[in-house]
Amino acid sequence: MSWRDFLLRHQSEILARTVEHIGLVAAAMGIALAIGLPLGVMIVRRSILRRWVLGTANVVQTIPSLALFGFLIPVPWIGGIGDRTAIVALSLYALLPILTNTAAGIAGVDPAVLEAARGMGMTSRQQLWQVELPLATPVMLTGIRVATVISIGVATIAAAIGAGGLGVFIFRGVAMVDNRVILAGAIPAAVLAVLADLLLGVVQRKLTSR
């Protein structure tokens, strides 16, 4: 069977797995953003908390991804076989770049600008929303971009715990010793990562060049 026939034969499954893959990444990124952005803001001016939070996130990042998926399976409520566990694991991975870049972006705002903001009578909430967050946005977006690309890659391993996604082809291909099957998962995953990176890059440039 030629490569082309193979793709045609499997196109509907490739499409379905791609949608599944995007779903996993989107859910994980949603959770990571909902936790990472506020937490990143919170830890900027609290050095002890910052050390603990970033330390923990760093340790999580060093756990091999397959092992992390495995560790989570026996954990009650979030664990088990299936996409819930995968989404939790993916969010944990996405958290570190979002946290560090949010904190770094805000910490990098020119102190003279902040002094002026305070001295002119802005409340801390106004400083955060009108000055610190807008000025930190480009750096924060870099973090979101990195986190998205990492998640798309790591999400291929989610198939190992039955969460579906493009990893299904990869694991199946390895088991069948069939490179075509592996590539049917690997190529769309790589294309997704490149597309996500390009798209977020455009958003970033739009927001920065205002």
Next chain:
Amino acid sequence: MGTKNSIECREVSYRLSSGDALVKDLSFEVASGETLILLGRSGSGKTTTLKLLNRLLEPTSGEIFIEGRAARDWEPVRLRRRMGYVIQDAGLFPHWTVERNVALVPRLEHWPEEKVRARVREMLELVGLPPQEFSARRPHELSGGQRQRVGVARALAADPPILLMDEPFGALDPVTRAELQREFRVLAARLGKTIVFVTHDVREALLLGSRIALLSAGRLVAIHTPEEFLLAEDIEVREFVASLGADPEARREQ
């Protein structure tokens, strides 16, 4: 407001937690409408003093009165909106246009939008920046001198009775600095604001001050009018006067 004191400091000290005092037993008054210069070398406590006035820092002892009311009884945000604040690097918001920067405090105070726009135009003209040309620019599209003009316009926008200025012209080239100093002197006389102006430049102090307070190591050495300052006997004052050196220009401008 009449002639009552706009600002009064009574034995104000500011100590770090290490115990070092940045400002020690400082007492002075600033009459309504006058320009008091806080002059001193770096580390003399002049910027600290300024930040104590708008409660960016809190005195560790002593009391400050603003418009007859103890500073610690003012709500800090309210107090600061009654005191324009201009710093050396202007501290303009880089992501905002000139128009938005100048409109900052009026918008925080929820002025009607039409009044805000009119006020911004008026302020930009006051500081010599034609609004049609400058309103839409961003701070990085301005020269250093223009940025400081915007900084002054922003500080004046909500018409605060008091203006605090921390070496506002310190980072400018000598020609631009002299130009802004001259213009500022006219502006200050016209607006009748109470101004506290920090500088280490004795020429600037002599040119702009109605009185000059010399600080050294966190203490007040003396307060003089510019005329008295040139003739004063205190060693620290003489050192500053001597630094004028072979530069008779500053004296003549007096």
